[in-house]
Amino acid sequence: MPKTKQELESRGNFSDDEDHPLMDLDNGIVGWESQHDPENPSPFSSSVFAPAVGRTQQELGDTSSILGSLAVTSYLFGYGTGPFLFSPLSEIYGRRFVLSAANVIFVLFQVACALAPNMPALIAFRTMAGIGGSAGLTTGGGVVADLFTTEQRGLAMSVFTFGPLFGPVLGPICGGFIAERAGWRWVFWILAISGGLLTLLVMVFNRETNPIVLIERKTERLREELQNADLKSCYKTANSESKRNYHHNLLAPFRLLLSPVVFLISAYIATIYGCLYLLFTTVTHVFQDVYGWSTELSGLSYIGLGLGFLTGQAAFGLLGDRIIGHLKRRNEDGHFEPEMRLAISILFAPFIPISFFWYGWSVQSHTHWIIPIVGLFPFAIGAVGIFSSLQTYIVDSYTRHAASGIAAITVFRSFAGALLPLAGPPMYAALGYGWGNSLLGFLTLVMIPVPVGFYLFGWRLRRKFSI
Template identity: 35%
Template sequence: MHAKTENHRETAPNQIKARQYMIHDMEKSAVTDPSSRAWVTWDGPDDCFNPRNWTTRRKWLVTLVASTFSFIAPLSSSMISPALPTIVVELHVDSGITTMMIVSIYVLGFALGPLYLGPLSELYGRKRVLEVSNILFLVFNTACGGCSTVPQLVIFRFLSGIGGSASLSAGGGMLTDLWDNEQRGKAMGIYTLMPLLGPALGPIIAGFIVKYAKSWRWCFYAVSIGGVLVQFVSGVLLKETYPRVILARKAERLHRETGDLKLTTKWEAEDQSLLQRMWQAFKRPIIMIATQPILQCIAVYQAFLYGLIYLVLSTFPRLWTEKYHQEVHIGGLNYVAVGFGFFVGAQVGTRLQDRIYMYLKQRNGGVGYPEFRIPLIWPGSLLVPIGIIIYAWTSEFTVFWLWPDVGIFILCASMILCFQCMQTYLVEAYTTYSASALAASTILRSLAGFGFPLFATDLYHNLGWGWGNSILAAVACVLGWPAGYMFWKYGKAMRKRSPFAAGEE
């Protein structure tokens, strides 16, 4: 709390009303009962408590801390891939599908968690939801390390996935609170990178844990130690950004200082009980994914890309140990190609997104649209199948190990370009309900991340690495190549018909 605020608490109630707070009568707000309540809102466009007016340094600090949540939880999703042979022997796993289930069940939690964690962040604030859900993640992830049976491991993996999923929706909502449209591209680039970079780096770390720690359990304990550090940093540095919560706290202070219970925010003035508001928030992502065509199109393409990368991540150890005969920890180093691809793609995207947006906005007479975030999806969707094909046939014929890594690099760099475009588009198209929109899109993509690895064993066993991956490349062409045109051509028209995109329900 700033010292300036503390000084205001000692100011007389009438001075507080006049000098510190802008309170608009209901008449001015065009609300039906002008004598009953008065609005509490920002102290003008330059109010220092409005997250949009925070210093750039403070905004980036919050953005980076929020992004660590979206890194540490997905890190655990693929962390155990190199340890699967050890887990299979120690826990007596006798099925390939069960083996893949141990990896992918975590991502199923990512599909269900945002359905309520995203809406909760729109009721109780981003910071509280992120930190409480991270505690749940830490408890269940640590429990995974103590499991002695497969059912225990599957159940705790699922619950830890739910706990770790808050960053996928609440974190994106936090960026909406902080950044103006013209500045949001770079921040979204970092936020989009982290959930993909985590699964890429996890197997590299785990390969050396399995080699030198001699226990797969430390794959979970190491992540939990990282999660504790993230929780501590968040408690010290992360600030609440959601305007609804900030203004509600402001109204509560006024109640205590003035005794005037008529002072309220526009959200608190809604004639709904807490249970009604929670039900309204919980059902919103389901309604959005069921009724919003533009959200459905984005969710389908995101689901394919997300499922594809988890299929690659789950089968990578098998490629390097069975076909290239590398040791587990050496084969894990090939995940560097995944991480490097995501990093380079993110760097290109973050540097170009805001520039393209500003250029198109100037050409449009100074009026910006979410569709101005779309252009980079065209080269991204073009390169995705090219990367798959290179990876497919160099793996099939076991050519020099660098060539499959080149294919994976191209695939991952182009994937994150597409992800950045679509994530930023959703945030700007559904500003008020950005967390719910991200939660809705997360449903399909997390289900794909859960399902794709389950058929990977049969896919490569029946068709081989070449033709199996070529089928995926063909699907990438069918879904990806028309996507950019569809979003660019019809996005605005579909948004105009959406009450959520207009910020109203």
């Protein structure tokens, strides 16, 4: 347990392989040229508070290590709840309305966090902010499916994935300086201000992309203009307006999560994501404890991860869609299969265990501080390749339910990201940094056969378990 003031401050199925075509609606093109993927500062918000936990606990009079970890990871419990609501609603009522409403929730509860009177209240408010922030992640996969063809989708998902991966790295770097210079409450005031501005921009400039909603709106206008009640959307079926079908759409994330394809892919992503957040909640403490860094400087320990994410992003962007094109040409009929997406993930997967062995034993041996920072670099490269390729695989496999597929992944990974960091401090206390990180390295090494198996045999499961 920390005893000095300095130590206290340091705590702190419809399954298909078809693409939605670009559509001419009211003489306008709905395509990537005229649209953008709506973003919010949600991923950044998930980790920006990490360096400020120690000061927050000191001010609020609560030094429990469990509550300190929950103050960071409770945001992810919200991430694990919101997608079950927002993703199916975005497939029924459209992406734009759902995203705007969720962003408002996100901003309001950032204000509540800034005014929190105690740690339990702060944890509750962070959870609610996470619920609102989850919509940007889960609807984003649907927007990519709406706007991009198969050949473009890999790069688009890589750009989309960059925010959820790089945001949590940038968060602690900024959070450390904000907490040191202005106080921990200003971490949330800045999130509320930036989030509010982006929410207004989304409300003004964002446009609907869901083809089902767009065609239905145009059909309704034509019914009125032509006085023809028999006109129906091409996406509508005989039972599409029934209560049963509504419940079918609303429960799509649950059904997808229970299918072997999404479950196993989600388990692998959740393992990597949980390890990532374990690093987020422990790296600053490692550099404060082992290397004597201050709260303000400790956020800079994430630079290795940040540079790794940038490198992985560039590598995936250059290689991803090219590999898909090569595999399509090798196919007898030139047909695209979603499993082709997984080829590149097999190349990126070994970077994760290598990073844990490197980082853990360099800290254990008290090497120069640059060595463990460089050791985190391969982890970030591997995470980009795994996240981008596996999430795109789900989008390709369940195109019309892409948002629900991403929701299922987000729920699984968010709970892993919230719970696994709680095991970090006792694990390091029992095993040390060397064997503790080696344990994570062996765990991620054992998971590598997941993308390999799906690359070879995934098509059978995908066609058997459609929704």
